[in-house]
Amino acid sequence: MELEVMVADVIQEAHDTTTLVLFTGNDHMDYLSGHFLTIDPHQFEALGRWIAFLEDVKGKKELPRAYSMASAPDEHYLAITVKEERYVPGYTKYPPLLSPILAQRTATGRKMLVTGFTGPYTLPKEGKTPSSILHIAAGSGIVPNWSILKFGLRNHPEMIQTLLYSNKTWLDTIYGEELIKLQKEFPDQLDIKFFITRENPPLSTNAAVVGGRIDKLTIEKAIEQLDDPLVYVCGPANTVHDKKLAKESNESLNPRFMESTLGYLSEIGIDKSRIKRESYG
Template sequence: MEWFDLTVKDVKKVTKEATSVTLSIPDSIKNSFSWQPGQHIQLELTIDGERTRRCYSISSTWGQALTFTVKKIQGGKASTYINERLKADDLIKVTAPKGRFTLTPNSETRRSYYFFAAGSGITPIYSMLTTLLPNEPDSFAYLLYSNKDSKSTIFAEELVHLQKKYSDRLIIKHCHSSPGWFDDAPWRKGRIDTDAVHAFINECPPYAQDAQYYLCGPGSFIPDLKKALNEIDVPNTRIHMESFGGAKTPEKPTGDKAILNVNFNGEKHQIPVASNQSLLRAMLAEGIEAPYSCEGGVCGTCRCFLTKGEVSMQNNLVLDETDIKKGIILACQAIPQSKDIEIKYKT
């Protein structure tokens, strides 16, 4: 993975607890930094002498300066640092944008896009929305967005403007888990759950019939919503997902200590895997820069082929039966179930 030292161009508070950071991209590396709405960058911060890496989604509109938005998480080292200490002209280490959770507009396409976001899950979706609406004039967008209250809602004002500007093609509804006394009433009280998803689609059925569904939020948000969509006949091929920080991981299957043989970028490695360690974590610990992104079993960036041995996956929202039959696994979720494991990556 290549790291670039980039200068922070601007730091701007968007809510009391969230900050948008804009980076200067020198012309010499512009090509590496071309991106699609929905993609993210990885940051390496050295905070009080300790190195920390985090992924953040790009929140800006296609073609504008690269901006990412970070919500402060209680006890979150990186998010607190970015919200409280990062300032313009600071130098930070960044990777080139990547990720499979993308939306590339096409002026001749006509679709209905459903977006479901919780909290800072809005950041890639905001980039998608603001890029989509001007660039795909025949398409429609439907956003269901969940927050604690209106004050903590990232991009609240921007979304109001967007809705006014595209009133004939954009519907936005808010869910507030604890609405403030003086807030305008949200569309629905509580978090986005199965009932909310079903009610939203019943109330706002797709106008264009090529409907696509984008989910972004923390923890069980993704599996819960995916299930809610499946229940009303939405096929997986139309669901796109990105999991966000603060994931409550399901019970880890107990695993064995194992030896992993991996062929990566033409180099053969043999490394140890601790019991209950994921193959991905074992590789990263040994300095093998295997691809990954969400580490939640959602994005599919870490997919590879299991050619020997057995693993179990704690969370898999990407691979279907056919993939698994072919031996495809998610390295971030795979815990060894036998002593001798071998994987390979498609090059």
């Protein structure tokens, strides 16, 4: 379904991350928490010459980019949260195309076409709601989990949720303060631990914010405290481009957040059927 939306609000979540609140003209949109929409970069006139150049050097058409719903289906607005990708000389092959303009150069009133809604990273259908969920997220991987968390807390009071959320610094932590507020609002249904990997000690003094990475022991303990949880994992993974490069240069790939987390879950003995995953690469 293609929709014309208007940007009704622009909320800066972190120095490189912005939530775009989208006005659709409809009171209710039919999607599930965890679904994503897509945005075709060809619609942005300012990107025209840039797209022509990239399509020329890559030898293929630039595809629509996917963005998870940051809003939940019981909210009266649509929202996405976009983190600006960076060009890192010597590491990234091309400068990123769409995320810089969505995250840093989109003003209220801007109209755009979006196509939605789809994706398998959602809550099971009504009647099959799990008794508990463990969310494990890193960086912008929080976005679909944020939607599932909000929707679950308000609509499934019997469901217990735990979030383990990793970022480089507290200021990179998307929805940090809002998550803390949510935990205070739903103390019996929600437990959150924030992990900060590159700031010692973490800038936030909140007890839920700790230094270090999400490791196997932390995941194991969180699972022990839940009743056979469904596990949702979302965050950076090695991309097809990373894999291709490693193969060409005969080098082995270091595991990123997704590979490490799935490895821990397998060692802990969590059946694959209990795990949902989404990576943004």
